[in-house]
Amino acid sequence: MRENKGDILLLENPCRFAIEVRGVSRIYGASSERVTALGGVFVSIRENEFFTLLGPSGCGKTTLLRLIAGFDFPTEGEILLHGQDIAPLPPFKRPVNTVFQNYALFPHMTVAQNIAFGLEMLGKPKDEIRARVDEMLKLVHMEQMRDRYTGQISGGQQQRVALARALAPQPKVLLLDEPLSALDYKLRKEMQIELKRLQSETGITFIFVTHDQEEALTMSDRIAVMSAGRIHQVGTAREIYDRPADRFVADFIGETNFLQATVVGTANDRATVRLASGEILDAGLPERFKPQGEVTVVIRPEHAQLFADDGEESGIKGVLENVVYFGTDTHYHVRLGGGDIFIVRRQNTRTSVDVLEPGVPVGIRLGSDAALVLRD
Amino acid sequence: MEHTRRAAEKAQRADIRTRWLLSAPALVVIALASVGPLLIVLVYSFLSPGPYGDVIWKPSLEGWFNVFFSRDIFDDTVSFADAHLSILWRSIKLAIGTTFLTFVFGFPTAYFIASRSPRSRAIWLFLITIPFWTNLLIRAFAIQEVIRNEGIINSLLMSAGLITQPIQMMFTDFAIMVGMTYVHLPLMVLPLYASMEKLDFRLVEAGYDLYATRLAVLRRIIIPQVRPGIIAGSILVFIPSLGSYVIPRVLGGGRNLMVGNLIELQFGQGRNWPLGAALSITLVFIVLVALAFYVRNVGKSGGSHG
Structure with missing residues (x-):
């Protein structure tokens, strides 16, 4: 029972990064039918950070999490925990704990026994375990449930127990594998706030895996957007949303209008482009990027405004095709001269009236920094 | 109230009867194949042995006695078997x-x-x-x-x-x-x-x-x-x-x-x-x-x- 006591990785010189992933690949299968789950990923996760791996299913985010936890081993590359390579260590020697997607609570143990399990395995003294279990039950507001079996509590309560169980041994890094996906909408919202609170209260680095962009944007300090086994962009929610690095990120996060355009000229970090429909547009450029010829320009629907086209104001011209009411806002689908659909979003107020009917000619007004040229 | 309660009781009785009827074939098989033979063996253990095998229908505890004790054939002294x-x-x-x-x-x-x-x-x-x-x-x-x-x-x-x-x-x-x-x-x-x-x-x-x-x-x-x-x-x-x-x-x-x-x-x-x-x-x-x-x-x- 105590055979592993003491050989849990001890961290001598804490470094700025909790986790550094260096050139990690994970390739499954024999040479004939190789599947690359992760292809040469580099990412550094800071201490005390709420870091999110965001991407569609099959993008490699869970694979990366499992590599950090130690349930799987990289085909190549190394994973550093506070500067020390943990890639060869089995999961039970890594000071890293996981909250599993389906919680994976032990059904033959009570809530308190579940929470105590990790501490028992570390060989902690009995009274220390009891104190720590009490503390954890309080932290997740589950004091009343301590002697229930895990099959006798609700999904949201199981979620809290899973969190308490993973936090009890005070890991250096907490891994969360889509922990909120099984909860209903209201509860999910509650738990998002709860997770944020737990992270700031415990000061533990959280690595959170999700496919839900809203979850990622609202909770994370930084986000890594992944697809097809690689990381497209790492940045804060604002950076990812406002300055997407490539087409995938722009498309995956939020809604975006993609417009084909030709570069007319560039100056500093701005470009002048001509749209397929003939309008000339001023657009921002990503860093160190001087495009020529055909490019894609992205414009967020909420950064554009719609007006009835009476021929007096300039802007992108089109015909209003459809009006979709969403409660908080209304989406206007505009058919542009070149044939593309452009979506404009307007925030609703209680008294806002739709003066524009489908079929009328409309113009689209853009703020000075609404348009952005994509890197590819 | 009284009426519904009696109706419920009646339904419950009918339910129990149905369950017994449904399990009857299994119970018959168990009785014939398991309990029956065991009863025969139990009865035989309290009878006397026949000279060429089989049993004589004369009650006797000799069988059970011989499980735990043995009687010397010459002087009838009894010892543990x-x-x-x-x-x-x-x-x-x-x-x-x-x-x-x-x-x-x-x-x-x-x-x-x-x-x-x-x-x-x-x-x-x-x-x-x-x-x-x-x-x-x-x-x-x-x-x-x-x-x-x-x-x-x-x-x-x-x-x-x-x-x-x-x-x-x-x-x-x-x-x-x-x-x-x-x-x-x-x-x-x-x-x-x-x-x-x-x-x-x-x-x-x-x-x-x-x-x-x-x-x-x-x-x-x-x-x-x-x-x-x-x-x-x-x-x-x-x-x-x-x-x-x-x-x-x-x-x-x-x-x-x-x-x-x-x-x-x-x-x-x-x-x-x-x-x-x-x-x-x-x-x-x-x-x-x-x-x-x-x-x-x-x-x-x-x-x-x-």
């Missing part, structure tokens, strides 16, 4: 040993199969059941061929120069244990596999994640989860190995009797049916006591929740 009691005790020891060994070999086997892909699981399970296709007697003789003095093991060891004299394995308790473990192994593997198949391997990962070593995961997570399979497998192995007849007869020779052989002896050469019947009832009683003890002790330590 050491032979019977030691054979009973040996049988219990061998049955426990067999159960233990089948668990030791069966657990990793079942775990191995349960952790394969669903398609190869079917193949492995199929391989496990192959020995059932062959007659028990033939399998016993096959083992004899492996372990007898001129058998495969001894001749290999001797030709390799490791031993000069063959190791005596036939006609020992070792031979009986080998045979019974081999024969009963599938009965342990199949129920173990059935409960391991339901095992959530994510719980195993959760255990590793919480600093449990492989041994701790086995003890604290896997074994509690597959406890029903362990209980079922142990019962399925213990009962037939306690009453084993063919294996001790072939591999134990005439000298290493088990209670099954003793009973057979009474109905055959011994021509003492009441004693055989009394020994049979004793065996049933031992099984019942062992089962009650086992289920209570193994069943309770996992908590009532499953």
Whole structure:
């Protein structure tokens, strides 16, 4: 029972990064039918950070999490925990704990026994375990449930127990594998706030895996957007949303209008482009990027405004095709001269009236920094 | 109120009647095939032996008396029937040993199969059941061929120069244990596999994640989860190995009797049916006591929740 006591990785010189992933690949299968789950990923996760791996299913985010936890081993590359390579260590020697997607609570143990399990395995003294279990039950507001079996509590309560169980041994890094996906909408919202609170209260680095962009944007300090086994962009929610690095990120996060355009000229970090429909547009450029010829320009629907086209104001011209009411806002689908659909979003107020009917000619007004040229 | 209550009671009575009717065929089969023969054996154990086998319908406690005591044929002095009691005790020891060994070999086997892909699981399970296709007697003789003095093991060891004299394995308790473990192994593997198949391997990962070593995961997570399979497998192995007849007869020779052989002896050469019947009832009683003890002790330590 105590055979592993003491050989849990001890961290001598804490470094700025909790986790550094260096050139990690994970390739499954024999040479004939190789599947690359992760292809040469580099990412550094800071201490005390709420870091999110965001991407569609099959993008490699869970694979990366499992590599950090130690349930799987990289085909190549190394994973550093506070500067020390943990890639060869089995999961039970890594000071890293996981909250599993389906919680994976032990059904033959009570809530308190579940929470105590990790501490028992570390060989902690009995009274220390009891104190720590009490503390954890309080932290997740589950004091009343301590002697229930895990099959006798609700999904949201199981979620809290899973969190308490993973936090009890005070890991250096907490891994969360889509922990909120099984909860209903209201509860999910509650738990998002709860997770944020737990992270700031415990000061533990959280690595959170999700496919839900809203979850990622609202909770994370930084986000890594992944697809097809690689990381497209790492940045804060604002950076990812406002300055997407490539087409995938722009498309995956939020809604975006993609417009084909030709570069007319560039100056500093701005470009002048001509749209397929003939309008000339001023657009921002990503860093160190001087495009020529055909490019894609992205414009967020909420950064554009719609007006009835009476021929007096300039802007992108089109015909209003459809009006979709969403409660908080209304989406206007505009058919542009070149044939593309452009979506404009307007925030609703209680008294806002739709003066524009489908079929009328409309113009689209853009703020000075609404348009952005994509890197590819 | 009164009216609805009476209607509900009536419906409940009808429901109970339906249930009895539905289970009636099963109850008839159980009565005819299990309880009936046992009653006959019980009655026989209280009768007198006939001169050429069979029983005489004269009540007697002689059969039961002979289970535990023996009367000297010359001077009628009474002493404990050491032979019977030691054979009973040996049988219990061998049955426990067999159960233990089948668990030791069966657990990793079942775990191995349960952790394969669903398609190869079917193949492995199929391989496990192959020995059932062959007659028990033939399998016993096959083992004899492996372990007898001129058998495969001894001749290999001797030709390799490791031993000069063959190791005596036939006609020992070792031979009986080998045979019974081999024969009963599938009965342990199949129920173990059935409960391991339901095992959530994510719980195993959760255990590793919480600093449990492989041994701790086995003890604290896997074994509690597959406890029903362990209980079922142990019962399925213990009962037939306690009453084993063919294996001790072939591999134990005439000298290493088990209670099954003793009973057979009474109905055959011994021509003492009441004693055989009394020994049979004793065996049933031992099984019942062992089962009650086992289920209570193994069943309770996992908590009532499953």
